[in-house]
Amino acid sequence: MNKPIRRVSIFCLVLILALMVRTNWVQGVQADSLASNTHNDRNKYDRYAYPRGNIIVDGERVTSSDFVDGLRYKYKRSWVNGALYAPVTGYSSQSFGSSQLESLEDGFLAGTDDRLFFRNTLDMLTGKEKQGGDVVTTINAKAQKAAFEGLGSKKGAVVALDPATGAILALVSTPSYDPGTFAGGGDADAKAWTDLNADPNKPMLNRALRETYPPGSTFKLVTAAAAFENNVFQNIDDKTETPDPYILPGTSQELKNESANEPCEGATLKVGMDYSCNTVYGKIGADLGRDKMREQAEKFGFNTTVDTPIRAVQSFYPKGSSPDGTALDSIGQHDTRATPLQMAMVASAIANNGSLMQPYLVAQERSANLTTISQHSAKQFGQAISPATAQKLQDMMVSVVQNGTGKNAQIPGLTVGGKTGTAQHGEGNTGLPFAWFVSYAKGADNKSVAVAVVVEDGSNNRDGISGGRLAAPIAKAVMQATLGK
Amino acid sequence: MTITPQGTPNRRNTELALLAFAVLLPVLAYANVGLAIDGSLPAGMLGYGLGMGALALVAHLVMRRWAPYADPLLLPLATLLNGLGVVMIWRLDKAGKLLYKNYPAAPNQLMWSGLGIAFFIVVMVFLKDHRVLQRYTYISMAVALVLLAAPAFFPSREADFGAKIWIHLGPLSFQPGEFAKIILTVFFAGYLMVKRDALALASRRFMGLYLPRGRDLGPIIAIWLVSLLILIFENDLGSSFLFFGLFVVMLYVATERTSWIVFGLLMSIGGAVVVGSTASHVKTRIDAWLDPMAAFAPDHPKGASDQIGQALFAMGSGGATGSGLGQGRSYLIGFAAKSDFIIGSFGEELGLTGLMAIFMVYALIVQRGLRTAIAARDPFGKLFAVGLSSALALQVFVVAGGVTGLIPLTGMTMPFMAQGGSSVVANWALIAILLKISDSARRPGVEPAPASET
Numbered sequence: 017m018n019k020p021i022r023r024v025s026i027f028c029l030v031l032i033l034a035l036m037v038r039t040n041w042v043q044g045v046q047a048d049s050l051a052s053n054t055h056n057d058r059n060k061y062d063r064y065a066y067p068r069g070n071i072i073v074d075g076e077r078v079t080s081s082d083f084v085d086g087l088r089y090k091y092k093r094s095w096v097n098g099a100l101y102a103p104v105t106g107y108s109s110q111s112f113g114s115s116q117l118e119s120l121e122d123g124f125l126a127g128t129d130d131r132l133f134f135r136n137t138l139d140m141l142t143g144k145e146k147q148g149g150d151v152v153t154t155i156n157a158k159a160q161k162a163a164f165e166g167l168g169s170k171k172g173a174v175v176a177l178d179p180a181t182g183a184i185l186a187l188v189s190t191p192s193y194d195p196g197t198f199a200g201g202g203d204a205d206a207k208a209w210t211d212l213n214a215d216p217n218k219p220m221l222n223r224a225l226r227e228t229y230p231p232g233s234t235f236k237l238v239t240a241a242a243a244f245e246n247n248v249f250q251n252i253d254d255k256t257e258t259p260d261p262y263i264l265p266g267t268s269q270e271l272k273n274e275s276a277n278e279p280c281e282g283a284t285l286k287v288g289m290d291y292s293c294n295t296v297y298g299k300i301g302a303d304l305g306r307d308k309m310r311e312q313a314e315k316f317g318f319n320t321t322v323d324t325p326i327r328a329v330q331s332f333y334p335k336g337s338s339p340d341g342t343a344l345d346s347i348g349q350h351d352t353r354a355t356p357l358q359m360a361m362v363a364s365a366i367a368n369n370g371s372l373m374q375p376y377l378v379a380q381e382r383s384a385n386l387t388t389i390s391q392h393s394a395k396q397f398g399q400a401i402s403p404a405t406a407q408k409l410q411d412m413m414v415s416v417v418q419n420g421t422g423k424n425a426q427i428p429g430l431t432v433g434g435k436t437g438t439a440q441h442g443e444g445n446t447g448l449p450f451a452w453f454v455s456y457a458k459g460a461d462n463k464s465v466a467v468a469v470v471v472e473d474g475s476n477n478r479d480g481i482s483g484g485r486l487a488a489p490i491a492k493a494v495m496q497a498t499l500g501k
Numbered sequence: 502m503t504i505t506p507q508g509t510p511n512r513r514n515t516e517l518a519l520l521a522f523a524v525l526l527p528v529l530a531y532a533n534v535g536l537a538i539d540g541s542l543p544a545g546m547l548g549y550g551l552g553m554g555a556l557a558l559v560a561h562l563v564m565r566r567w568a569p570y571a572d573p574l575l576l577p578l579a580t581l582l583n584g585l586g587v588v589m590i591w592r593l594d595k596a597g598k599l600l601y602k603n604y605p606a607a608p609n610q611l612m613w614s615g616l617g618i619a620f621f622i623v624v625m626v627f628l629k630d631h632r633v634l635q636r637y638t639y640i641s642m643a644v645a646l647v648l649l650a651a652p653a654f655f656p657s658r659e660a661d662f663g664a665k666i667w668i669h670l671g672p673l674s675f676q677p678g679e680f681a682k683i684i685l686t687v688f689f690a691g692y693l694m695v696k697r698d699a700l701a702l703a704s705r706r707f708m709g710l711y712l713p714r715g716r717d718l719g720p721i722i723a724i725w726l727v728s729l730l731i732l733i734f735e736n737d738l739g740s741s742f743l744f745f746g747l748f749v750v751m752l753y754v755a756t757e758r759t760s761w762i763v764f765g766l767l768m769s770i771g772g773a774v775v776v777g778s779t780a781s782h783v784k785t786r787i788d789a790w791l792d793p794m795a796a797f798a799p800d801h802p803k804g805a806s807d808q809i810g811q812a813l814f815a816m817g818s819g820g821a822t823g824s825g826l827g828q829g830r831s832y833l834i835g836f837a838a839k840s841d842f843i844i845g846s847f848g849e850e851l852g853l854t855g856l857m858a859i860f861m862v863y864a865l866i867v868q869r870g871l872r873t874a875i876a877a878r879d880p881f882g883k884l885f886a887v888g889l890s891s892a893l894a895l896q897v898f899v900v901a902g903g904v905t906g907l908i909p910l911t912g913m914t915m916p917f918m919a920q921g922g923s924s925v926v927a928n929w930a931l932i933a934i935l936l937k938i939s940d941s942a943r944r945p946g947v948e949p950a951p952a953s954e955t
Contacts, residue, residue, distance in 0.1 A: 017883050018875050020754040024887060025871040027750075028894035032864040035898060036857060038907040042816050043853035050817020055797040055810070058818050058830050087596060087832075 057088075062126070064089040064110060069125040069148030069384065071105050071117055074157040077150075079105060079118075089201065093118070098194035100164050103173075103187050103222045104155055104377065106326070107195035112209050116222070116326045117377070118195075121151045124381050124389075131390070135383045147384035154183035154379045154392075159465075162497035163188040166490030172471040173223035175360040176494050179456065179466045181394040182364070182373030184324060184357075186467070186494055189223040225328040228353035229470055232439030233483070234454040235348030236297040237362055237409060240285060242312035243300050244405040252286040252408050252415075262295035264302075264340035271298050271343060289412045290420030292436060294347050301346020306337050309346055315400045316372065317361045318354070324377045331358035348439060356468045359454045361397070364466035366413065367433070367456035370406035372397040413456070422453065424488035427496055431458040434491065436483030448473035453487030457495035465498040467491040511943075512573035513565050519577035520561055524554045527584025530826055534592045537827030552611075553584055556618045560625075567625045568940035574869045575939070578862050579917055579932045583614050583925065585859075586918035588826070589846055593839045596832035606839060606920050613922035617929030624933035631938050635881045638691030645685040648677035649727065649744075653734040678740045679914075679927035682747075682896075683934070686888035689748055692720070693755035694880045701756035718764075724748045725768050729776060736782040739899050739911030743892060745769055750891045751884055783909075790909035808835060812845030812904050816856075823852025840920045841912055844904045860901070863916075867894040870935050876942040886938045889931050 042050070050056065067081040068091060078101045081091045093108045095101065106116025114122060123129040127136060127148035136146055156176070163174035167190040176186035197208035212220050221227060243249050249256075260281035261270040273280045273294050280293035288296030301309050313333035314320070322328045334341070334351040344350035357375060365372035374395040381390040401409070413433025416422040422434040437452030450473075456466040469487040528550040535543030543549075557580050564571055591607035628634075634641075693700070725745060732741040749765030777783050788795065789809055796807035811834040819829060831838050831846035838846050848856050870890025877883045896913055903910035914924040 017754055017757065017880065020757050021871060021874050021883065021887055024750055024754060024891055025868060028867045028871065028891055029864060031894055031898040032860050032867070034907060035901045035905065036860050038902070038905045039816070039848070039853060039856050039860070042813060042905055043820055043848060043856070046813075047817045047820045050813055051820065053794075053814060053817070055794070056814040056818065057833055058814065061830060088830075 060110070061088045062128075063108075063122070064091045064093075066127070066146045067091055067148065068093060068108070069127065069150045071101075071121075071125075072150055072152040073101065073104075073155045073160070076157070084200075093195070093199045095194065095196045095199075098196045099192040100160060100188075101155075102192045102195055102220075103189040103224055104153060104160075104326075105195065107199070109195070109199050109205070109209070111201040111205060112198055117151060117153070120325045121378070121381070124149045124151060127384075131381075132383055135385070135387070149381055149383045149389060150386075151378055152380035152382065153377055154178075154185065155187065155377070156185040156498055158497040159186040159494050160188060162186075162493040163469075163490060164190065164192075166469075166493045167471070170471050170486070171217065171223075171473060172469065172487075173227070173356040174467065174469050174490060174494060175224045175356045176465055176467045176498060177360045177364040177373075177375055179364040179368035179373065179464050182375045182397070183379065183394075184375055184377045185465060185498055187224050187377070189221065191217050191219045193219040222326070223470070223472075224356045225324070225326055226355070228329060228331055228355050228358075229450050229452075229472075230350075230439035231348035231352060231354040231359055231454075232437030232450065232452055233292045233294075233297075233348060234359055234362075234435045234437035234452045234468075235346070235352055235354070236289060236292065237366065237413070237435050237454065238313050238316060239297045239301045239304075239309065239346045240289065240412065241316075241366075241401045241405055241409060242304055242309055243285070244408055245312060245401055246304060246308055248300070248304065249285055252289075252412050253284045255282055255284050256288065256296050256300065258282055258288070258293070258296045258299055260295050262299050262343075264298070264343050266338060267340045269340065271295055286412050286415055289435070290416055292421055298343040298347050302339050302343035304346075305339075306335070306342040306345070309333070309342060310335060312401075313352075315398055316365060317358055317397065317400075322357065322361075322375060324357070324375050326377060328355050328357045331355050348437060356470050358468075359452065359470075360466050360468035362400075363413075363433075363435075363454045363456045363468060365400040366406050366409045367458065367464050367466050368406075369403040370399055370401040372400040410456075417455070421484040422455070422488055424484050425453065425455055425492045425495075427457060427492060429460070430495065430499060432456070432492075432495065434488065436488065438483045451483045451486040453483050453491045455488070455491045455495065457499055459499045463499055465495050467494045469494075511569045513561075513569060516564070516573035516576060517561055519573065520557050520580060523577040523581035524550065524557050524584065526581060527553065527588050530585060530588045531591070533825070534588060534595070534827040537825060538592070538595050549611075552615075553580075556615060560618050560621055563622045563625045564936065568936050570943040570945070571936040571940035572869050572873060572943075575866060575932050575936055578866050578869075579929065582859070582862060582917035583617070583929075585847075586843065586915075586920075587611055587614060589843055589850075589918070590839045590920050592827055592850075593832055593846065595827075596830075609922070610920050610925070613925045614929075616922070617925040620926050621929040621933040624930055624937065628934070628937055630941060631885060631934060632879060632881055634687050634885070635691045635694070638688055638695075641684045641688040641691070645681045645688055646727070648681040648684065649731055649740070651677055676914075676921065676923035678737065678743075679921075679923045680930075681740075682743065682892050683889065683927060683931055685744060686747065686751075686885060686892060689751045689888055690881050690884035693751055693884055696720075697755040697880070700752070700761075701758055722768075725772060729772050732772070732776050732783070733780060736780070737912070738783060738786060738909065739896075739903075739913035741772075742769070742899055742911065743895050743913070745772075746895045747888060747892050750895075751888050754887050755880075755884055786909045786911070790903075790906065793906055808837060808842060809904070809906055809910060811835060812842050812848075813906060815845045816848035816905065819849035819852045821853045823848075823850050823855055826850050840914060841900065841910075842904050843915050843919045844901050847918075848905075859918075860897075863893070863897045866932075867891070867897075869939075873935055873939040873942055877938055878942060882938045882942065886935060889935055893928075893931065 070077040071079045078096050080094050082094050084092045089110050106118040108114040108118035125148045159176050163186045174188040198205040261272050278291045280295050310333050318331045318333040321330050331354040341350050345352045374397045379392050382388045417425050417432045417434045421436040425434045434455030439450040451471040453469045458464040469490045471486045587610050590610050594605040594607050728741040728745040752761045793809040815831050829849040831849045834842045834845050867890050874883050874886035899911050900913045900915050902908040914921050916928045
């Protein structure tokens with residue numbers, strides 16, 4: 017019987033060998049795809065298995081990791097002043113995933129980023145607890161606070177940029193939410209999450225980057241820029257041939273100004289800007305034509321997604337408008353739509369002598385022991401306009417604040433330029449208008465800041481000054497906070 | 502080292518050294534879990550180490566007295582697996598305290614392991630000669646059939662998940678299949694030893710195969726039917742496969758005829774096809790094997806189990822070197838992480854490396870058992886040892902193959918490692934019998950008189 021026993025012995029070895037081959041296949045070949053499978057809950061738990069790195073504003077942490085010692089989740093994310101910074105940090109929830117910086121920088125915050133590998137290995141060898149890296153933002157705490165408090169209970173958004181570098185100094189969206197309310201996995205978290213998602217005011221919408229609004233009269237800056245760049249006008253005091261009212265080309269429809277008393281007929285560019293004359297800039301746009309207008313808008317960043325790294329949705333300037341549509345597009349109505357970030361970029365390019373810098377939110381990534389792993393260096397987005405054009409636009413914006421609709425933004429000791437806007441929206445203008453203020457300020461030490469403010473449902477009366485009345489004081493507060501006056 | 506006059510070394514000192522290692526390793530693993538989870542050495546570490554060491558030492562001393570020439574590897578290998586199993590169960594208890602409301606299983610497992618070793622000692626002391634068992638050939642058959650059939654008559658519980666392989670008596674539950682494995686082997690060995698000549702020689706040659714006579718086909722068909730009945734009434738794919746496979750292997754060894762293997766394969770394929778296409782329980786298992794991730798799909802079929810998928814995730818996350826004991830999340834596999842799926846838990850925490858080592862240990866046990874079969878001097882002992890060893894091999898293959906997704910899942914327990922009293926006790930008895938056979942095979946000098954019945 018020994019011969020069959022030897023064969024049985026080989027058979028048994030083959031059985032075990034089959035198990036070994038299969039195990040090698042699973043744990044060797046398929047291991048990575050199984051480990052990273054979205055249904056493999058280990059990834060979810062690993063994210064909270066050790067202290068997550070923090071998001072830093074002005075040297076202070078605006079997030080922290082609380083040790084909760086759960087079996088599945090060892091740590092829970094919490095936010096310092098969550099509602100104020102939610103449009104920057106986003107959320108990081110055990111049950112509901114993550115968003116914005118918490119999501120985009122997840123690998124770094126969680127410590128799984130390859131660039132932290134050396135550090136982590138060292139920590140493992142020295143017996144230190146693994147820790148994620150920190151993400152240092154460009155946000156200026158004072159500016160952020162001023163914007164948030166300025167908006168108060170109103171719906172809206174504020175974006176402030178450093179024109180010289182593109183650093184985002186303030187990024188505010190209201191109403192906001194506290195990501196800490198649903199950071200865990202409990203019933204209260206689930207309820208908070210459901211309530212936030214069901215809220216008709218959409219508190220979780222990042223209005224500064226993800227919502228587009230008709231920019232209204234603030235878009236006249238782009239139209240004026242196109243006029244100078246195409247040499248239709250050389251000087252801000254050049255007279256235009258503007259009838260009042262202006263009949264939209266190809267139609268019998270009148271384009272009116274806010275008030276018949278305004279000196280818009282045949283006004284200079286500067287006066288047209290001071291009084292925000294629709295007829296002046298509608299006609300300039302229509303005369304330039306849709307392609308020249310679009311080219312200029314695109315130089316400012318329209319029709320492009322901007323990653324800050326939080327992705328901003330595309331601001332839109334239409335391709336195929338008819339001449340009458342182009343006239344309306346040119347005063348920021350009709351199909352033109354812009355994010356608050358986009359309008360801040362317009363002001364920033366004008367303030368920075370035409371050079372538009374790439375907006376960015378992350379200044380540094382650093383490991384837990386404060387070693388800098390990556391450092392942002394300022395990049396140019398493009399030359400939006402010539403320095404000469406930029407100077408002319410600056411003069412016009414300063415004039416608006418000194419003599420025109422933007423008087424509420426005046427700051428003693430600072431050069432402030434701005435442009436108001438009151439954009440109609442809704443079918444047949446049934447919705448409340450959006451109040452805009454797009455501005456920049458320069459200090460004596462040549463430091464500058466560009467700010468865009470939008471307040472939804474600005475005013476019941478469409479008298480064209482709600483941008484100046486509602487939005488300009490907020491911009492003023494942000495500029496004062498930034499430049500320290 | 503003692504050298505007997507005949508020159509056969511008894512290797513008891515080798516066994517003692519290996520045993521020390523087999524105790525030390527789980528104790529270190531225990532310390533590892535404590536350090537990983539609590540950051541301190543577990544409080545019961547000394548007691549656990551001493552307790553396990555004492556049990557192993559007693560078993561060893563008993564062998565020195567009652568089976569001095571037995572194989573030196575089997576006891577240490579079984580001790581190692583049993584010890585590692587208890588550590589993993591203890592480790593999963595620590596997670597389970599927070600996750601599930603089940604009782605801590607490690608103390609029970611430890612108690613059953615103690616009982617298993619006690620049973621081992623009883624067999625060592627009282628089974629003077631394995632050939633005595635030959636007398637009970639037909640009684641064994643009757644007992645085995647009763648044991649196998651019994652679960653079908655007891656109400657199954659929800660916690661059994663479809664398979665009726667337990668007998669519940671109050672708070673106690675008992676898995677008769679584990680004991681049936683041994684008792685059935687007694688019957689097969691005794692029966693085949695008597696009938697081997699008839700089965701081997703009285704046959705016609707057809708197309709290169711020896712076709713057995715119709716009446717000789719009787720037993721194989723009976724066993725085939727019993728396997729199918731187990732499958733149909735108890736939903737127990739694993740036992741069914743195990744018993745039929747065991748019978749075919751033993752038949753092949755007894756008759757030395759390859760044709761039996763061919764018949765066995767044909768009949769098991771036929772049975773599998775018939776039952777697989779009719780029994781929903783089996784069909785579910787096969788579906789889960791073909792697409793283990795189906796349970797995660799949003800439109801997943803009703804009743805689909807995510808266990809294989811979870812086990813695969815665990816093993817994938819463990820990768821080549823594992824997360825380290827206590828540092829994985831094998832509890833995600835669910836309630837079976839320490840019973841049927843304990844291999845998945847080890848795969849995550851010890852990694853591919855650990856599983857390879859564990860499979861090697863099982864392979865070594867099986868090979869030492871088959872080595873014993875070759876060395877055995879009597880046909881009953883040979884058949885008995887082949888049966889016990891290959892039953893172990895088949896069981897390891899069926900369980901681990903199911904958990905790793907190699908074959909459909911069947912729901913048996915990993916010998917020695919998995920949580921479960923019947924399994925631990927039965928497998929310790931199995932090892933004891935193998936050791937007894939090996940002792941008599943390697944014992945120098947005159948053999949004791951053969952038992953009756955022949």
